Amino acid sequence: MAVTIWHNAACGNSRGALKLIRDAGVEPVIVDYVATPPDAATLRRVLDDAGLGALELVRSKEPLFTELGLSGADEAALVAAMAAHPRLINRPMVITDKGTRLCRPPERVLDIL
Structure with missing residues (x-):
């Protein structure tokens, strides 16, 4: 497997x-x-495969989440943020x-x- x-x-x-x-x-x-972050397309595929929304994968308690003003962000913005800042990926x-x-x-x- x-x-x-x-x-x-x-x-x-x-x-x-x-x-x-x-x-x-x-x-x-x-x-x-973190060293080899997934791109936005990979994140979207993994989210779809897992049946999750971006908010369920993002580390909302990470200080960077607040610094980037991601509270209330839509799916596309959260995925883009995780691709750019992999520390945000749960x-x-x-x-x-x-x-x-x-x-x-x-x-x-x-x-x-």
């Missing part, structure tokens, strides 16, 4: 999801999404053959393994 995780090693939820994936016997493709996003999930809590990854 192909598994990709948008990972941030500083995040406990991200580390927890990665551990669950590995415990299931899968070595995922690990994407450091994690971990996990993409498998069985689906795409924002794995908060990390155990949500078990649904798609």
Whole structure:
């Protein structure tokens, strides 16, 4: 099974999801999404695949969210902001053959393994 995780090693939820994936016997493709951010088209595809709106993926408690004046922003503006500022992307996003999930809590990854 192909598994990709948008990972941030500083995040406990991200580390927890990665551990669950590995415990299931899968070595995922690990994407450091801050160093290698997805473009807007990729973000839109992942949001669609996960059945999420941009507001569900954006880190609204990140100070940058407020600094950029994103409160009340529409989908396109939020996606553009996440593409330009990947720190705004919530994690971990996990993409498998069985689906795409924002794995908060990390155990949500078990649904798609």
